[in-house]
Amino acid sequence: MNWELIGDILLATVPLLVIFPSMFALTTWVERKALARIQNRIGPNKVGVPLTPYGGNLSLFGLGQPAADGIKMLFKENIVPTGADRLFHLLAPILSLIPAMLVLCFLPLEFPWLNGEQNSVKAFMLDGAVIFFFAITGLNTLAVFMAGWASRNKYSLLGGMRAIAQMVSYEIPLVLSAVVVVMIVGSLNAAEIAEAQAGWNWYVFQPWGLAAFVIFFIAALAETNRSPFDLPEAESEIIAGYFTEYSGFKFALFFLGEYIAMFAISGLAVTLFLGAGGGPGVEALPWLKVIWFLAKVCILIGVMIWLRGTLPRLRVDQLMGFAWKFLLPLSILNIFIAGFAWHAKKANEGTAVSVIVWVAALIILYAAAKGLDHVNRAKVKPRTYQYGE
Amino acid sequence: MNEVTAFWILAAISVIGALVAVRKRNLVHGVFALLVFFAGLAGLFLLLLAEFIAVVQILVYAGAVGILILFAIMLTDRVTGKDAFRVTSRGSFWGAIIALAVFLVILLPTIREIPLIENATPKDMIVEQSSVKELGTKLIEPYIVTIEVLALLLTAALIGAVTAAQGGRASEKGENTE
């Protein structure tokens, strides 16, 4: 037995298994709190640390809420509908969690105790980390289908189908916007991508990088079924979508899986566009990289929560149209622009031309987005209602 | 746990996955078994150091093809995914016999050549040689036309699939009233 290897693996994976679930717990609290504040409510503020078994409570702004929720979930009854496929009903939440957990390994988190190894685990220092990331997140659709189908409930199935259609559609702009960065760096290796952005050379500061980042972020929202793309679990239409028939611990697993997927995809966004672990002071103190990385992830999560509180939900046709008619053409155009701009900049390093190229690319992308928007809006006809007149 | 163990485990996974996929009455279960088979095969590719192929295997098969088949099942059969009363077609016994015959025909030359191929040992490859970068360069350098043709093929297939699945406009309308 190669104890050293096992030690390495444990050193690299255990932190992931500790950090992200605890972040999940915190995030649920933050989300509830923030949404409440946006909606002019107070949010959870009672549950805290019980001081005595008979009362007396240190409320701490309701920070105990996640723990209480978790305990509640654990002890809830596990209900499986009659006629449901029991095996798949059980497997679905697990299958939704595993890919999300797995892809965390591909994020270039440089834990200080890994002796400066760039990636968390040597075994995951794959050449194709980015594409592996997409491949494995793609498996999430299967879990969604499994859940929807196994529940033997039409709302579940509808939700599942909606979710799959949405995930499949948005995966394309997601990957295409990541392609830009991969193309520029010339590598699919997450660590190399992080390396290439060292020293404030973040790709979000390039016009194409900015566009790609925005597209990526929007697609990521849809990919993780976050508001305003949360149609698969639109309460007013199809109850809770594919996890209508889930309760208790299985539901908690779904919940966990969804949040971990959010972290993972935010982590990828940070890696690709926001300079990974780069930030002030990392040259002097390398361990700051992890902090910065997680901080950026938290900021992105914060934006997601903020959007959830702000934007109304899309309609199904709008959702599909947005992916295929707006994001897809724009991201393809962006690839071309990135190629041209990069070459033009490389040829004229440090001259005024590079600035002009920068500005021109920005203008073209902005104009393209505006134009596409205009074209798409022109096609929208006044909605007619079959039964609603 | 060494390479051989990994091989046997992955081989067992793929064979069982494939067997279940082709024998299972419940189609949806069959598809998931098929996905297990694909995953096992991806593992085998990893074992053979074809890392990128493994990724593509997962991405295309487990991700895209699996979902596509699931959608097709949902669109054709009853939602429960239950196959018809009788799973196998008429005279499937003969089918099995012929499949066995094919197997033997494939197997015999392989076994005959075993002394010859037993000594073929994998070269110690530098990781660089099988890297994604190398593969990409190869795709651009001598195989660019192939890539373009493939792109054309995929586009054509896409359009063809949409047209075929959509059917005539009239029939579609007829479909909706049902």
Place this chain on the structure above:
Amino acid sequence: MTLALHHYLILAAVLFCIGLLGAFSRRNAVVVLFSVEIMLNAANLNFIAFWRFGTNPELLHGPLFTLFTIAVAAAEVAVGLALVIAVYRHFRSVDLESLDTLKEE
């Protein structure tokens, strides 16, 4: 025991014939389609195995060919399933035993 080429070859043969068995014996057109996928994948395994144990692995012929096969197989699945759906619209069935006429009944 060490792994040699023939391990992979025999495994691929087994997988191929499982696919063949499915294509021969199932009534449902979708199952036949994914049996074909199993066969294609078995062939891919052969490509990769030959590449790994071959004489010039640096040429990457095996992975490249496999990539092309996967792309073609993807196209094949898309078209095949579209045909299955078209057939289903027409016959209200994907049972291969009932699809025994070329024109409308």
Place this chain on the structure above:
Amino acid sequence: MTTEKLALIPLLPLLAAAVTSFMRDGKRASIFAIAALLVSCVLSLIAFNEAWGMAADDKPKLFTIPWLAIGGTAINFGFVLNPLTGAMAAMVTFVGSLIFIYSAGYMSHDKRMARFFCYLSLFAAGMLGVVLANSLILFFMCWEVVGVASYLLISFWNHKPEAAAAGKKAFIVTRVGDMGFFIGILLVFKVTGTLDFYTEAENGILQQYDLNSQMAFGFSAATVISFLLFVGAVGKSGQIPLHVWLPDAMEGPTPVSALIHAATMVAAGVFLVARTFPLFEAGGMLPLVAWVGAITALVAAFIALGQYDLKRILAYSTVSQLGLMMVGIGAAGVSVGMFHLLTHAFFKALLFLGAGSIILGCHDEQDIRKMGGLAKPMPLTTIAYLCGTLALVAFPFTSGFFSKDEILAGAWANNQPVFWVAALASLLTAVYMTRQCMYVFPGTYRGEHAPHESPKIMTVPLLILSVFALGLGALARGSILELFPGKPVTPHPGTVVAVSIAVALGGIALGFLIYRGRAIGQTADPLALKPFERKFWFDEIYEATVGRLWTLFTIISEQLNALLLFIRDLAVEVASRIGTGFAIGGDRKLIDSLAFDGMCARLRFAGRTVTRPQNGFLPGYLRLIALGAVLLTALVLWAK
């Protein structure tokens, strides 16, 4: 001109086809297609000019594109420039350009004009590929492209059932020939190990002569191969017995008839023979070629006498002339056949375009009985048409005269019986053309709507072609005959010249005598005899033989099935009678399971066995395929 540019000649129309396939606007598409063909026409004229300078035995200029390399053998695509291909390319592009321009006028009212030009360009690309190809496989591919384009164009007006049927017929009949051609190609590859006509290393198909190795039944390889190639040529060039598709192909738009079924595509078969002439020579197949040609020429000329459809007469005349070309190649060599091919291309294109003009002027009327008196309202067309007719009947000193003369001279020298057959065919040619002209031009108009002259865009190409039809022979005679391999007979024997002039003038006189003063259209036609009118019952014969064979199979299997069902019913009846009798007494089991059920089951089994291979049971088909594969593989393994 570099040889790379040679590839541009077929590629430009191909590009035009690709681009026009996306166009809706017919006019724009026509301009694009015409422009592309004109450019390639200029290119091929340049190439022809260059080829002109080469002697017949010079090394051809090659441009090779490697396509497939399997082990040591390479299969190439390539283009070749020598006098033969140069002249043919120049002819195809030149006549093609004129026809394209003409079609822009002819089709201007059609909604699918853009599509029409797309098909035309595709056809031109395929044809030029056939002409310039340096490898049999490229030749065959382009040959098939030409076939497809022809199919598309014949059935262009696919709302007409006859047009659709004619397209299918053309495709299927030529397929019979193509099968032979393809097997021939495979044999060539087997024998010579290459598919290139010429190679730099001088070991192309046409450059090596060791084809005398024995094959089956004591024939040499060259014999077998050239026979198979000839089968392909017969299919494409409408020689007997595969000529039946060509007259039906007249259902297509008239420019198509002119371009494909007169000037270029049908000549491809002749061109194939000319192209692989060394093989035919080595294989000793030339007498067969000559005889098939002669018989075709005669039979088609007879049939043409009995037709009333303007275009159909021309179609049979085309078949007949193609036969004469085959005679030329078979009896006198490449140069003579090609000379007639070139002159024929011009005057037959002229005739067809003239016919198109007439048809358009008469409001889509094709029946010559409903025409008449067209000389006055359509003067330009009439002049052009008469020029074409003169050339076709080989009136002295028109182009047809010179080329036909060469053929007859060659036949006289090598094969006297063929000479007389060909002479008779020529006589008939003059007769039916006179007949047709007598129907169409003099007299009074017998149709309903008043005829009118066609627009300039149509008449100008006609006049250009007339000049060529009359003058090309005299102008180019010497040089063209010099250009190609195979020397014509010089000087021509007096008998030949006399016969040649006599048949032309005599035929015209004969036709004139018969039809002058006759109330055309009202009384029965003296020459439209039943066998001619019914085309010697070729279609009927095919239907009675090939078609009947299929019907026979169906009937037999149906009868078998019915018989089985009857026997089963009978047996059931008998068994049930007996069974009822015995059932009272007892052994129900025996009767039921053995006699009754067993009998039924066995009979059913027998029935199933009989119908098994054709039951539409898909997995069964699949299994049979696999079984075949297994057996084949096992055979190969076992043989190894």
